[in-house]
Amino acid sequence: MVFALEPLDDRTLSNGASFAKTRPSALQRYRIVEWRGGETLLDLVIENEPFNIHQIQPVGDDLLLVCSRSRYRGPDDFDLNGRLYRRDGTPCGEILLGDGIESVQATGTGEIWTSYFDEGVFGNFGWGSPVGASGLVAWNRHGERLHAFSPPEGLGPIDDCYALNVSGDRDIWLYYYSEFALVRLRNRQTVASWRMPVKGSHAFAVTEDPARYGAYVALMCGTYGDPDALQLVHLGTGGEARMIRTYRLQRAGSAPVGIAQVVGRGGVLYVIGTDCTIYRIDVAEMVATDHA
Known part of the structure; x- marks a missing residue:
């Protein structure tokens, strides 16, 4: 789990509306705690992180901290919102994972899966061609895209990926709007799908x-x-x-x-x-x- 240690500065107001901020006005400190079976395996403080962090995953021996939002300003000017750290708190990389991230889950082999809500699919924050247009993307730790979701026959595309479950190195499950479909991927290929009686x-x-x-x-x-x-x-x-x-x-x-x-x-x-x-x-x- 990840906890901000300084006051949050993750929203900005404009004309009465509230918008997410990718970066706080001052550098943030985060405490990262890992438990397993009631035992504390890691208790670490990350210093001077420039992004608002919403999610964390282990990637190999390192840690991936993720800001759910990424702003596009130009072809070579956008937020690298995947932040890699060693387990001693040393930064060791930054990658683009796209805007509008709903969930991020990594496999035991270090493959990173990101799902996207509607703004990440259709574009916001300057993204005319969103990274998350498919609704679900797999990456390696260097930020190279390995897979983008394509709906199976009989189902429409993802408008908003409501839930993600990476159940193993080869098995990925997702539940998405507007089909309200539960889909199972194995080796990045759809092997089963169900239209669910549960909405939302x-x-x-x-x-x-x-x-x-x-x-x-x-x-x-x-x-x-x-x-x-x-x-x-x-x-x-x-x-x-x-x-x-x-x-x-x-x-x-x-x-x-x-x-x-x-x-x-x-x-x-x-x-x-x-x-x-x-x-x-x-x-x-x-x-x-x-x-x-």
């Missing part, structure tokens, strides 16, 4: 269905009218998607907990609740309990 989810986790070979179960977080809903959906082998059940995040003996932030990786949702607690929700465990 902002994260998901997915696991194999233990009862049927080739089928999956997805836990979708949020809908347009209910951002805290957790909806379990069966993904059939023929492209059919069926709602199973709706859940709420709840601690024992307490009222339901709201969801402040959430990310899905593989079969797990990692949630920061409105009670400032971090939750780990394993879909396979939910399915096993449901079948018990």
